[in-house]
Amino acid sequence: MNAGPEISQAFVVCVSAMFTQNILLTYFLGLCPFLGVSREVKTSMGLGLAVIFVLTSTCMLNWLTYHYVLVPLGLEFFRFILFIIIIAAFVQLVEMVLDRYSPFLYQKLGVFLPLITVNCAILGASLFMVIRDYSFIVTIGYGFGSGLGWFLAIIAMAGIRQKLANERIPQGLQGPGITLIIAGLMALAFMGFSGVLQGT
Amino acid sequence: MVLEILVAVTVVSLIGTVLAALLTICEHFIADYGPCQISINDESDVTVKGGKDLLSMLTAERIFIPSACGGRGTCGLCKLKVLEGAGPLLPTEEPYLEKEERESNVRLACQVKVRGDLKIEIPQELLAVREYTCKCVEITDLTHDIKQFRLELIEPTTIDYIPGQYVQLLTPVYEKSDEEIYRAYSISSNPAEKSVIELIIRLVPGGICTTYCFEYLKVGDEVKINGPYGDFRLLDSDAPIVFIAGGSGMAPIKCMLHHMKNTDNKRKTIYYFGANEPRELLLTDLMREFEKQLANFRFVPVVCEPEDSNVLGCEIGLVTHAVQRDLKNATECEAYLCGSPGMIDATIKVLEELGVSEDKIFYDKF
Structure with missing residues (x-):
């Protein structure tokens, strides 16, 4: 089997998942932490990195489970439940290991892990990879790209919100109101990328 | 059909069980930090099994740290000093700690996980x-x-x-x-x-x-x-005392007066007690008793709207006005206030105008 074309396809999928098909700004998945934890660039960075890591690894795990357990047994319809269970168990496990062996990483990422377990972007990416019938290598690219896209979106949002802290915003729009408007504008901006990459 | 259902249920349960077992085993081996020693105020040591947060460990050892949220990290009450072994400050703690607190190693007990030997400082009062x-x-x-x-x-x-x-x-x-x-x-x-x-x-x-x-x-x-x-208490000094209270703010002052009587305290003491109407005055007889028993104590009830003036031998008007009129040598005094926030804030203002320095005004707001 020649992996060359697959790798280049994985790369294309990765870039499109980052920009044109940004999981946050085109599918609006993972919106809750996006609005809740985007007050400071520093914390958003931690959360974003944690999402990249968890998204990539759970996509891989779920791909393996789906293709080697569910498909042979004809149990594809169970993917919702199983993906959730696997994501939750994996996140807990990673948190435990980080906590024990890497205080530095735990400090930077670990505290955000419990928040991610219930992030719908993670489950969403796993389901998309099934619907779109990606191969394993492409799935890695897709998971990583989606995570990176989410990361970029939340960092951009946090940067904007830090600037906004000193602005005079009409009272009724303060907090979630203005944040949602910004999210909408950002989504429009990201749609501009759709001309760049087509046919993925 | 039946077979299909059976297979489905078995597979899902199996995967669930395997994952649960994996987590339990990992928790047993990875999250086992062994016995950890917590040294409290350099005086006593307790040995606990590591792995949980400090607040619940201390509660299990029957050391009660105030906490209103039950360890979710939302009330910021369970502050204590962790001198060694806590690791870096967590993002979940940052919003609750002032700059000085961070510098003096104050942490939220519910967020600090016990992973090894700790050295902590708990105020003596809390140990009791x-x-x-x-x-x-x-x-x-x-x-x-x-x-x-x-x-x-x-x-x-x-x-x-x-x-x-x-x-x-x-x-x-x-x-x-x-x-x-x-x-x-x-x-x-x-x-x-x-x-x-x-x-x-x-x-x-x-x-x-x-x-x-x-x-x-x-x-x-x-x-x-x-x-x-609580740290509302009498300072050990010779300065004249001014008590000012209203309503159930009587409670801590009454306790202090009992104590002064028990210890035969001869400090010059004056007690202004404010009420809106005469029927809101309480324990006046006991206060008159104290006037006889204590060497240097005067009780001044102040009533805002008396139906029949002077019937009780009390001052008329707001308690702050009475203090303004009546209090001499304010600059030497220590003031102890207990009452509603409104009354306390107004009284602090008056006392400062009279020349009582800020660090000699103590209060219990409720």
């Missing part, structure tokens, strides 16, 4: 905090909306506290409240009686705890309190 089971032995009406509750300690049988401190009273689940809540009340009893606690409570319309105390609590009932807490 216990839970007490008591029996309500007497309820006395002091005014139309203030009652005094006398609680006899059952287990433990005695309590040590510093006059001015408060306890938290547990309101059990009853008709008007479906959760247990704690409310803080100052101790008003004579500190010489170590087996009894008295609380002076004013009915708050619609208040969960005060409604319970006024309408449901009967003589003979059992209640639970924990404490003592």
